[in-house]
Amino acid sequence: MPRTPTPMDGKHLSTLASADYIESLYQQWKDSPDSLPESWHLFFEGFEMAMCPRSCVAATQAEAQSNVIRLIDSYRRHGHLAAQIDPLGHNLQSLPELLPKTFGFDENDLQRVFDTNDFLALPRASLQDILSSLNATYCGPIGFETMHIQDPNIRRWLQEQIEPVRSCPSFDTARKLQIMELLIDAEVFENFLQNRYPGHKRFSLEGAESLIPAIHEIVEMAPELGVEEIVMGMAHRGRLNVLANILDKSYSMIFGEFEGFVSEDTDDGNGDVKYHLGYNSDHVNRQGKSLHISLTSNPSHLEAVNPVVEGRARAKQRRAGDKQERRRIVPLLIHGDAGFAGQGLVAETLNLSKLEGYRTGGTVHIIVNNQIGFTTDPEDARSSTYATDVAKMIEAPIFHVNGDNPCAVVYAAELALRFRQEFHQDVVLDMICYRRHGHNEGDEPQFTQPIMYRTIKKHPSVRKLYQQRLVDNGELSEDQAVELKKQFQQKLQNAHASAKKEAKTSEVFSYTGIWKNLDRPFSFDPVETGVAYGRLKTITHALTTIPVGFHINPKVGRALPPRIHAIEDMKTVDWSFAESLAFGSLLLEKIPVRLSGQDSARGTFSQRHSVWRDMETQQAYKPLNHIDANQETFCVYNSLLSEAAVLGFDFGYALAEPDMLVLWEAQFGDFANGAQVIIDQFVMGSKAKWERSNGLVMLLPHGYEGQGADHSNAYLERYLAGAAENNVQVCNLTTPAQYFHALRRQVKRPFRLPLVLMTPKSLLRHKRCVSPVDDLVSGRFHEILDDAEAPETARNLLFCSGKVYYDLLEYREAHDIEDAAIIRFEQLYPFNETLMREIVGRYGNIESITWVQEEPKNRGAWPYTHHVLEEIFPGMHPRYVGRRPSASSATGYMKIHQKEQERLVREAFQTK
Numbered sequence: 001m002p003r004t005p006t007p008m009d010g011k012h013l014s015t016l017a018s019a020d021y022i023e024s025l026y027q028q029w030k031d032s033p034d035s036l037p038e039s040w041h042l043f044f045e046g047f048e049m050a051m052c053p054r055s056c057v058a059a060t061q062a063e064a065q066s067n068v069i070r071l072i073d074s075y076r077r078h079g080h081l082a083a084q085i086d087p088l089g090h091n092l093q094s095l096p097e098l099l100p101k102t103f104g105f106d107e108n109d110l111q112r113v114f115d116t117n118d119f120l121a122l123p124r125a126s127l128q129d130i131l132s133s134l135n136a137t138y139c140g141p142i143g144f145e146t147m148h149i150q151d152p153n154i155r156r157w158l159q160e161q162i163e164p165v166r167s168c169p170s171f172d173t174a175r176k177l178q179i180m181e182l183l184i185d186a187e188v189f190e191n192f193l194q195n196r197y198p199g200h201k202r203f204s205l206e207g208a209e210s211l212i213p214a215i216h217e218i219v220e221m222a223p224e225l226g227v228e229e230i231v232m233g234m235a236h237r238g239r240l241n242v243l244a245n246i247l248d249k250s251y252s253m254i255f256g257e258f259e260g261f262v263s264e265d266t267d268d269g270n271g272d273v274k275y276h277l278g279y280n281s282d283h284v285n286r287q288g289k290s291l292h293i294s295l296t297s298n299p300s301h302l303e304a305v306n307p308v309v310e311g312r313a314r315a316k317q318r319r320a321g322d323k324q325e326r327r328r329i330v331p332l333l334i335h336g337d338a339g340f341a342g343q344g345l346v347a348e349t350l351n352l353s354k355l356e357g358y359r360t361g362g363t364v365h366i367i368v369n370n371q372i373g374f375t376t377d378p379e380d381a382r383s384s385t386y387a388t389d390v391a392k393m394i395e396a397p398i399f400h401v402n403g404d405n406p407c408a409v410v411y412a413a414e415l416a417l418r419f420r421q422e423f424h425q426d427v428v429l430d431m432i433c434y435r436r437h438g439h440n441e442g443d444e445p446q447f448t449q450p451i452m453y454r455t456i457k458k459h460p461s462v463r464k465l466y467q468q469r470l471v472d473n474g475e476l477s478e479d480q481a482v483e484l485k486k487q488f489q490q491k492l493q494n495a496h497a498s499a500k501k502e503a504k505t506s507e508v509f510s511y512t513g514i515w516k517n518l519d520r521p522f523s524f525d526p527v528e529t530g531v532a533y534g535r536l537k538t539i540t541h542a543l544t545t546i547p548v549g550f551h552i553n554p555k556v557g558r559a560l561p562p563r564i565h566a567i568e569d570m571k572t573v574d575w576s577f578a579e580s581l582a583f584g585s586l587l588l589e590k591i592p593v594r595l596s597g598q599d600s601a602r603g604t605f606s607q608r609h610s611v612w613r614d615m616e617t618q619q620a621y622k623p624l625n626h627i628d629a630n631q632e633t634f635c636v637y638n639s640l641l642s643e644a645a646v647l648g649f650d651f652g653y654a655l656a657e658p659d660m661l662v663l664w665e666a667q668f669g670d671f672a673n674g675a676q677v678i679i680d681q682f683v684m685g686s687k688a689k690w691e692r693s694n695g696l697v698m699l700l701p702h703g704y705e706g707q708g709a710d711h712s713n714a715y716l717e718r719y720l721a722g723a724a725e726n727n728v729q730v731c732n733l734t735t736p737a738q739y740f741h742a743l744r745r746q747v748k749r750p751f752r753l754p755l756v757l758m759t760p761k762s763l764l765r766h767k768r769c770v771s772p773v774d775d776l777v778s779g780r781f782h783e784i785l786d787d788a789e790a791p792e793t794a795r796n797l798l799f800c801s802g803k804v805y806y807d808l809l810e811y812r813e814a815h816d817i818e819d820a821a822i823i824r825f826e827q828l829y830p831f832n833e834t835l836m837r838e839i840v841g842r843y844g845n846i847e848s849i850t851w852v853q854e855e856p857k858n859r860g861a862w863p864y865t866h867h868v869l870e871e872i873f874p875g876m877h878p879r880y881v882g883r884r885p886s887a888s889s890a891t892g893y894m895k896i897h898q899k900e901q902e903r904l905v906r907e908a909f910q911t912k
Helices: 019-031 038-051 061-082 127-138 152-162 173-196 211-225 239-245 251-259 305-319 337-342 344-352 389-394 406-423 450-458 462-472 478-501 533-544 554-558 560-568 575-588 644-656 669-683 686-690 716-721 736-745 773-778 804-814 833-840 862-872 894-908
Strands: 113-115 124-126 142-145 229-234 279-284 290-295 329-336 364-369 398-402 427-432 593-597 634-638 661-665 697-701 729-731 755-759 796-800 820-825 827-829 848-856 879-883
Touching: 061 113, 061 127, 061 142, 113 127, 124 127, 142 406, 152 406, 173 211, 173 239, 173 251, 173 406, 173 462, 173 478, 211 229, 211 239, 211 290, 211 329, 211 364, 211 406, 211 427, 229 239, 229 305, 239 251, 251 478, 305 329, 305 344, 305 644, 305 669, 329 337, 329 406, 337 344, 337 364, 337 389, 344 389, 344 644, 364 406, 398 406, 406 427, 462 478, 533 560, 533 575, 533 773, 554 560, 575 593, 575 736, 593 644, 644 661, 644 669, 669 686, 669 697, 669 755, 716 729, 716 827, 716 862, 736 755, 736 773, 796 804, 804 820, 804 848, 804 894, 827 862, 833 862, 848 862, 848 894, 862 879, 879 894
Parallel strands: 229 290, 229 329, 329 364, 364 427, 398 427, 593 634, 593 661, 661 697, 697 755, 729 755, 796 820, 796 848, 848 879
Antiparallel strands: 113 124, 142 398, 279 290, 729 827
């Protein structure tokens, strides 16, 4: 029999059950009181009392006791709505849900004594003391949202931490003075920059200076809770302050960036603005324990860095052997309120938090809540009460805290980290503050928020308010405060003078640690990627061996014997078999493989089957993890239905793990549209902006099969348009052997570059898209494939890339055409011009050159390749053959598709 839920199960009645259900329980209680738990007795007794006029019901002690429990529950649920969390005083209100009269009490009841059940601050007390304690706990400088959490153990733990403290931690004087010094550092640093570099954008922290003691508390406390590294991500507001006062980036270095100094040793890229840069440092806490902190570089695209940080953290956890509890590496994300509420990537990243292939053991989120987004008020920026409401989807506890109360902020930060370490789940600290200047220091906020900014102009800084409290308490003198400020100002002046005198540029951490020796420039030098025949047989044996007692799907089982015969008889392999052999060979060479994406385990086109499912038990079996006892691990995950968050996560993973083949697969190539910000800002741009290499592989199914606009084109042109300075590799391959060697080459060279692969659909089972086993044993990757069947006397050179090659080949054979050579661009970028000249050099009678593609003329590779061909063949104008320019990437009508395809293949050979 299922347990009847109780009113104290932590759910609001509106979500606990329907009104009909409550009514049925009520009737059951009236008919048979003993059939329900005791807590329902109290609930319905209180309910009847509240529904009946006071004059007709004499409140018994039991009824009153029940109402006290309901009152406590109401404070836990609704107290945050009346909490004093806004430093500008906008949200103070009186809630009926918190008034004693709502629960049948009046002034005559204030001295009555009640049991508080599980209200930990006061086990038994008068109603007046209970109300006082409830107000201090839930309506003070912190508003706690925890009752949306279903797990009663988590709610109970949080109550045990919160209620005895009453949101007013009793810090000793030494700790208060440390907070004071951090506030001075934060405020004076911003003022110094404003005075020395007026007009420069810096996205200051003024109004939110309590962020610095909050993060400082986390990094101080983290080593005591078993944390070895914090992986941080944050937007630009306050970033310089965090770099200086948390990560200890030298003030001279920061001033040097304002002066415009650039390192002469920087060979790659164009750099980025100072408030986007990452940094690494080691922090030693008060107990002498060390903590590594790494701040991830990010663009101005708000919240885009979130999944990247999660991926980095996950990779670091794996390398540290922290895959179970995930306590040693902790992600810390700092958000803006408008971004957290407005960016869908936030919800996508939150959704990753409990998934097997993406969880990181919980993230500490801090929201710097300026109560404004650029010029947009909250009522125009979200439809929810709080910016944090999206976090309720994963039942994260939320602490809304007044940014003008540094002690409360520090306490909330401490509680957040302890929660994360205890339950390995996300937690949100929403620091309600304000933005003293406009969106940037050159902006005028009174254009759009005149009343708010008149209030802010009169409002004392966090440091001034806190300093006055300490002075009033006798814990600090005015002279001491002045001296602390003077000392720090002098420190900044010295650093500024040093920066003026001697250029000090930012340190680059790109190629240290596990990235050491991976800083070589891109090269076409071949690397050994062939695999011994005996090893291929070993891998194939594992791929085709069904465990004893395992009930394999018959269709999957029928595909196994042909693979055995293909290897043993030295025949040919298809695309998916070559992929599995590439993965298996790397695993045997101690190189792990991670593949994630939508339905990647089976493969969108039922081609991969990297995970078998027992037909009777649905037990999973991964053949690639059963090759050898000493192999590395193959990790394959079906992702959530997201592109941006998952691609960002896998990019971040590859950012922290250069010795692993990391692949993200789109279900169809055009699905990458949903991850365009990750592609543009991270995949294509991180090396140029932040000198960060990355070996991520993007698998984008591409090819015109008559499936309409959305599932034909992976938008090859976009990647070629963003290709420059050897920042990425863009390939459209035509043979399984090429795919095999491209995958192995990716982790065999002394550098890492993202690899964008236009992968096939129909070619997965095309009878001609196969490779001899010997090509996997003794071959290597070729950026361009010559036409082995064309004579040197061929007069017409057809250049193409990808699937259309097979259409051209079949047409040439069907029509006995002998004067045309078909040359394949397998790697479009970086383009191997030397190899190209070598190949075309053997054709002595060239009369025409033609580029053939399936895509419309304004798409595909043509906008890029026609310049390449013009340079190789000066004086000859390359001819274009393909679909005509189109606003849509492909037609949705099969007959039209077939006619277009027939026409372009036919026209390719009509040179006159």
